[in-house]
Amino acid sequence: MVVLAKPAALEQISLVRSPSVEDNFGAGLPVVDLAADGAAGEVVRACERFGFFKVVSHGVGEGVVGRLEAEAVRFFASPQAAKDAHGPASPFGYGSKRIGRNGDMGWLEYLLLAIDGASLSRSSPAPSSSLRDAANKYVGAMRGMARTVLEMVAEGLGVAPRGALADMVVGDGAASDQILRLNHYPPCPPLLQNLMPNCSPTGFGEHTDPQLISILHSNSTSGLQVALHHDADAGDHQWVTVPPDPASFLVIVGDSLQVMTNGRMRSVRHRVVANKLKSRVSMIYFGGPPLEQRIAPLRQLLVAGVGDGEEEEQSRYEEFTWGEYKKAAYLSRLSDNRLAPFHRQPPPVANPLA
Ligand SMILES: C=C1C[C@]23C[C@H]1CC[C@H]2[C@@]12CCC[C@@](C)(C(=O)O1)[C@H]2[C@@H]3C(=O)O
């Protein structure tokens, strides 16, 4: 009997079936032109149906993206000891393979940077002043896009003021909780490819993002997959590959936006599968609110459409603050359904025979 052993470097990293062209999203990929008339409606439709969308006509200069990506590539190409000097990530700093504190492992290395207001936090360990400058410009652009998108969400849902959601994340003076993450996924090791040609290492295991929204950019290397919604919570999901497009961004709905829209919008499970041949480099901005922010459905969504004498819509979730949710998230495993403990039991159905 031949026993196939995984290469040692991959021992604790799970393998998944290598994506094929049939897994590609194809024509159904939700794309929103942020500059077009009716964009707010398109944003809402995409967030309700898929929990993510691709953004084109975003107005972010190529230079802003290219500069930070070049800094990320330069940092990840530096000697291991130089990178380790900025780690281990706890949670901020340089990390390799370990994700979070609870045993999750992926075929990647990353730099997790804290943001304070409109720029990187002074205490965040940016490895060089050139990376810090490039990251600050990039964060400025991401904050602008987060504002545009969250204002469109409010407008599209009929919530006033327009800034109700955006101000939580990018409001002047809001002590919001924003993070920037630079990820590098090396190609799948050749040894594994020879042993198991149909398998690839998990780059970043499946998860939903806890914040309101995330904005993702990647180079031209594929690897990102999203779960189609049918019944993702019940584990019944189909993984679909989102083809990379460095000229665009992906907006991803997080758990907090799901709750604030009382489940109209759904946070989307996503994962990265390491590419067989090329390195993937991604940059993600995570937009969360201040720690004391109450995470509960927007009042106007609960009363919308309710006539005189009719009962208003009930929240589907127990109330919590972002600080409480974040604390619980950091104690969880990546693939956990972090919202499940906060789901309210539906009220008992009255027995018509009683
Ligand atoms: C197992 C993990 C790893 C976590 C915390 C916990 C559950 C969710 C993960 C994320 C996912 C979104 C970005 C991040 C920065 C976040 O806020 O939650 C991640 C964080 C980390 O990579 O450290």
Ligand SMILES: O=C(O)CCC(=O)C(=O)O
């Ligand atoms: O690298 C990617 O494309 C996605 C990474 C991701 O989901 C994350 O960093 O939370």
